[in-house]
Amino acid sequence: MDINNLFSVEGKVAIVTGGSRGIGEMITSGFLANGVKVYISARKAPALIEKAKELSQKYNQECIPIPCDLSSNEGIEEFTNTITQKEDGIDFLVNNAGAAWAEPYETFSEQGWDKVMNLNVKSMFFITQKIKPLLTKRASVDDPSRVINIGSIDGLNVPALETFSYSASKAAVHHLTRVMAAKLVKENILVNAIAPGPYPSMMLGPAVNHDYSEIEKRNPRHRVGTPEDIAGLAIFLCSRAGAYTVGETITSDGGIVKTASHNLS
Numbered sequence: 231m232d233i234n235n236l237f238s239v240e241g242k243v244a245i246v247t248g249g250s251r252g253i254g255e256m257i258t259s260g261f262l263a264n265g266v267k268v269y270i271s272a273r274k275a276p277a278l279i280e281k282a283k284e285l286s287q288k289y290n291q292e293c294i295p296i297p298c299d300l301s302s303n304e305g306i307e308e309f310t311n312t313i314t315q316k317e318d319g320i321d322f323l324v325n326n327a328g329a330a331w332a333e334p335y336e337t338f339s340e341q342g343w344d345k346v347m348n349l350n351v352k353s354m355f356f357i358t359q360k361i362k363p364l365l366t367k368r369a370s371v372d373d374p375s376r377v378i379n380i381g382s383i384d385g386l387n388v389p390a391l392e393t394f395s396y397s398a399s400k401a402a403v404h405h406l407t408r409v410m411a412a413k414l415v416k417e418n419i420l421v422n423a424i425a426p427g428p429y430p431s432m433m434l435g436p437a438v439n440h441d442y443s444e445i446e447k448r449n450p451r452h453r454v455g456t457p458e459d460i461a462g463l464a465i466f467l468c469s470r471a472g473a474y475t476v477g478e479t480i481t482s483d484g485g486i487v488k489t490a491s492h493n494l495s
């Protein structure tokens with residue numbers, strides 16, 4: 231029952247897709263600060279390599295960049311081949327890389343569907359499928375491997391913006407999490423999802439001109455999410471303390487989803 235036994239992730243090996251900034255960087259930082267070796271991926275190689283160097287130095291822990299485009303099967307193949315050459319096994323896979331698209335209903339384009347569904351849903355499935363042999367190598371009854379899929383509260387609530395494909399993709403992530411959890415739990419791989427609310431990032435920032443004050447005012451906790459909020463939840467899910475939590479979608483949103491009806495009354 232010692233806190234170090236309950237929540238330790240030390241000595242583990244993780245993959246965080248889209249780890250070069252935003253929520254992926256926050257989770258990566260939490261892992262590195264607590265003794266996890268982390269592979270991060272993103273398309274823009276210079277920014278990714280620079281970020282990995284910065285985080286390795288900051289936390290005195292190995293952060294390894296693998297530049298790749300995970301929106302295609304070729305990119306996923308290349309990514310998993312590179313990881314397989316470097317590691318015999320992986321303990322945690324965080325499927326975080328994602329894209330959003332907003333366009334008025336009347337003109338909403340096919341591109342806005344394909345880009346978002348391909349990366350947010352289809353790639354998440356195929357990355358997990360291809361990384362599974364590495365997850366299996368580390369998985370045991372006492373210490374299962376973990377997959378965390380990053381969904382969104384937009385997949386639980388109806389969003390304010392015209393992000394039709396994005397909110398549908400995130401609802402799909404939450405359900406895919408349950409379906410994959412049912413399959414992989416039999417092999418000691420635990421799959422769960424986190425549904426974040428507002429976190430400062432390149433995805434959310436442009437929608438509010440990087441001014442989060444209105445969002446903060448409306449949030450039940452009167453603030454946006456911090457690295458500690460999301461990294462703490464990811465560490466819980468990956469630790470001994472999270473080893474009986476399977477197929478869940480856990481919000482990290484300051485209470486937006488669970489207090490929505492109260493706020494309307």
Ligand SMILES: NC(=O)c1ccc[n+]([C@@H]2O[C@H](COP(=O)([O-])OP(=O)(O)OC[C@H]3O[C@@H](n4cnc5c(N)ncnc54)[C@H](OP(=O)(O)O)[C@@H]3O)[C@@H](O)[C@H]2O)c1
Nearest residue numbers: 248250252253272273274300327328382428429431432433
């Ligand atoms: N921020 C929020 O408020 C919020 C709320 C709910 C859910 N989320 C979810 O959280 C996740 C992270 O979002 P974020 O806000 O941190 O966004 P972000 O700042 O835009 O970061 C996205 C990350 O994914 C990478 N990425 C994008 N497309 C990729 C591709 N095709 N292949 C490989 N990597 C790719 C990006 O790097 P490159 O551009 O270099 O590829 C970047 O590292 C997403 O799934 C998002 O839907 C965010």
